[in-house]
Amino acid sequence: MVLVAQAAFAQETKLESPAQQASYAIGRNIANEVANPNVPFDIEALVAGFRDGMSGKESKLTPEQTAAAFQKFEAVVQAHMEKKAADAAKAGQEFLAENAKKEGVKTTKSGLQYQVVKQGTGATPTLEDVVVCDYKGVLLDGTEFDSSYARGKPAEFPVDGVIAGWTEALQMMKVGDKWKLFIPSDLAYGPKGNRSIPANAVLVFDIELLDVKK
Structure with a gap:
């Protein structure tokens, strides 16, 4: 039902005038700022709160209810993040x-796994070098x-300026x-992750070493 409602709303929203287009762009910017895969927002309630605030309507929640909601939601978010991690x-x-176990995959003592796709014949960088x-x-x-x-x-970038696996x-x-x-995540961004990488995420890279600058 929610998806149907969102689809219908998207079809009804017109983006013809400069005001409509700018308003949509501002809404997108706000969403980009607050969007977080670790926060289980209720989109319909979020939009309702935004609409009421923009139109000057009185809040449906008292200050006490708002404070209690934030406190409870913080626990929900924490539990959600811990489960995802x-x-x-x-x-x-x-x-x-x-x-x-796959053919061609080698594992180092640290747990890093790699597979040679193409072999080069050039120099090998050291910890003090910069690579391209x-x-x-x-x-x-x-x-x-x-x-x-x-x-x-x-x-x-410098060899010693990237994640440990690199x-x-x-x-x-x-x-x-x-x-x-x-x-492995302990050689990447670990349990904290970042905005684009979830906590405890294993990362897969295709990497080609083009040059070494001493």
């Missing part, structure tokens, strides 16, 4: 255990969170190498 940790461990790479990073469900290919320009892999690669990396 636990589910991600379990899924990551299961994936890495199965992936390690093309890469694409995805989550286990295939969601792409970063890509130099999409930006149309290779990335340049730092380890780069010091084993040669210029011209193309590897697929399977990075």
